[in-house]
Amino acid sequence: MVHKVKGVVARSKGAPVTLETILVPDPGPGEALVDILTSGVCHTDLHYKLGGISDDFPFLLGHEATGVVSAVGPDVTDVAPGDRVVLNWRAVCGNCRACNRGQAQYCFNTHNATQKMTLEDGTELSAALGIGAFVEKTLVAAGQCTKVDPDADAAAIGLLGCGVMAGLGAAINTGGVKRGDTVAVIGCGGVGVAAIAGAALAGATTIIAVDIDAKKLDRAKELGATHTVDSSDSDPVEKIRELTGGFGADVVIDAVGRPETYKQAFYARDLAGTVVLVGVPTPEMTLELPLLDIFGRGGSLKSSWYGDCLPSRDFPMLISLYKQGKLDLDAFVTERITIDQVEEAFEKMHSGSVLRSVVEL
Numbered sequence: 285m286v287h288k289v290k291g292v293v294a295r296s297k298g299a300p301v302t303l304e305t306i307l308v309p310d311p312g313p314g315e316a317l318v319d320i321l322t323s324g325v326c327h328t329d330l331h332y333k334l335g336g337i338s339d340d341f342p343f344l345l346g347h348e349a350t351g352v353v354s355a356v357g358p359d360v361t362d363v364a365p366g367d368r369v370v371l372n373w374r375a376v377c378g379n380c381r382a383c384n385r386g387q388a389q390y391c392f393n394t395h396n397a398t399q400k401m402t403l404e405d406g407t408e409l410s411a412a413l414g415i416g417a418f419v420e421k422t423l424v425a426a427g428q429c430t431k432v433d434p435d436a437d438a439a440a441i442g443l444l445g446c447g448v449m450a451g452l453g454a455a456i457n458t459g460g461v462k463r464g465d466t467v468a469v470i471g472c473g474g475v476g477v478a479a480i481a482g483a484a485l486a487g488a489t490t491i492i493a494v495d496i497d498a499k500k501l502d503r504a505k506e507l508g509a510t511h512t513v514d515s516s517d518s519d520p521v522e523k524i525r526e527l528t529g530g531f532g533a534d535v536v537i538d539a540v541g542r543p544e545t546y547k548q549a550f551y552a553r554d555l556a557g558t559v560v561l562v563g564v565p566t567p568e569m570t571l572e573l574p575l576l577d578i579f580g581r582g583g584s585l586k587s588s589w590y591g592d593c594l595p596s597r598d599f600p601m602l603i604s605l606y607k608q609g610k611l612d613l614d615a616f617v618t619e620r621i622t623i624d625q626v627e628e629a630f631e632k633m634h635s636g637s638v639l640r641s642v643v644e645l
């Protein structure tokens with residue numbers, strides 16, 4: 285059976301998104317059909333719309349979602365109809381070279397649904413991050429469904445499906461922030477603020493938020509920053525060193541992803557410290573650093589994909605901390621919108637006042 289539902293599609297590069305009728309097939313082997321409850325509007329959806337990720341238009345947008353499984357393929361045993369799930373874009377394969385060495389968080393062969401969702405005329409859709417969640421029903425690989433506690437706000441926990449997990453994980457998993465560490469986070473959008481919350485959760489005692497927009501710094505304080513630096517009018521490297529006894533921070537997270545912010549992160553960390561790049565650069569960006577400084581400052585320079593998370597390990601653990609009041613996921617949900625308001629949500633991203641608009645279906 286084919287299900288006819290409404291979904292948000294980017295038809296061509298830069299064009300406003302449109303609400304379309306989507307045809308969703310029943311799940312085949314290894315697949316699950318999910319009724320979407322909520323889906324956050326992420327910067328990556330805007331990148332897809334603007335053609336910044338690939339040219340495989342039309343895209344079915346949305347990927348930070350909570351839903352309920354409505355049907356599964358014949359061989360699927362890990363999830364069942366009725367399960368509350370957060371969707372993930374890291375359904376690990378279990379037998380690539382990363383998985384084989386016990387590092388499934390780097391899985392090089394993650395799974396998506398095999399069948400395609402289409403427009404009414406049969407045009408195949410490319411699902412954003414292999415999900416596509418601004419839609420009433422979506423088809424994913426069963427491994428993309430992480431079973432979670434049904435008794436938690438869908439809008440808040442769905443954000444673990446992408447940006448919030450990327451930031452939390454950049455601090456906790458990739459950066460390995462420990463109790464008593466000093467941490468600086470450059471760029472305090474959704475990802476950076478989540479990294480701040482992650483550093484606070486891990487017990488960092490000094491957490492320095494850096495941004496060029498003062499509004500972002502106020503919110504960073506609410507989520508755990510102990511100090512703020514407005515880098516539009518001061519040198520963040522100097523300030524971070526001042527705030528860490530003259531040494532630099534143990535872990536510096538670049539949640540912007542530009543050559544100048546990476547360079548700030550590189551020089552604002554203590555000797556033998558860690559730099560984590562979680563912001564995504566664009567293809568034309570390059571960086572020059574003295575090789576002797578790279579050697580002489582020691583430590584590690586790491587990149588963080590999806591917060592090096594394992595959804596089945598990390599989502600339930602973080603939802604438990606949320607329910608205990610130790611992780612304020614509600615603070616990331618700025619507004620709840622309807623499925624026809626995604627284009628407006630993209631416009632609001634530029635105003636700096638919204639961390640996440642979440643579509644309720």
Ligand SMILES: NC(=O)c1ccc[n+]([C@@H]2O[C@H](COP(=O)([O-])OP(=O)(O)OC[C@H]3O[C@@H](n4cnc5c(N)ncnc54)[C@H](O)[C@@H]3O)[C@@H](O)[C@H]2O)c1
Nearest residue numbers: 450471472473474475495496497500562563564588589590
């Ligand atoms: N690695 C991953 O898996 C992953 C996952 C999701 C998003 N991301 C990336 O993380 C980055 C941040 O995402 P977001 O949703 O927080 O974006 P955002 O646009 O909400 O936030 C970016 C922040 O950086 C600030 N900023 C811009 N230039 C700056 C500068 N020169 N110095 C200091 N601050 C500066 C902005 O004021 C803003 O507060 C993006 O590049 C996004 O693509 C990465």
Ligand SMILES: [Zn+2]
Nearest residue numbers: 377380383391
């Ligand atoms: Zn694998």
Ligand SMILES: [Zn+2]
Nearest residue numbers: 326328446447
């Ligand atoms: Zn995202």
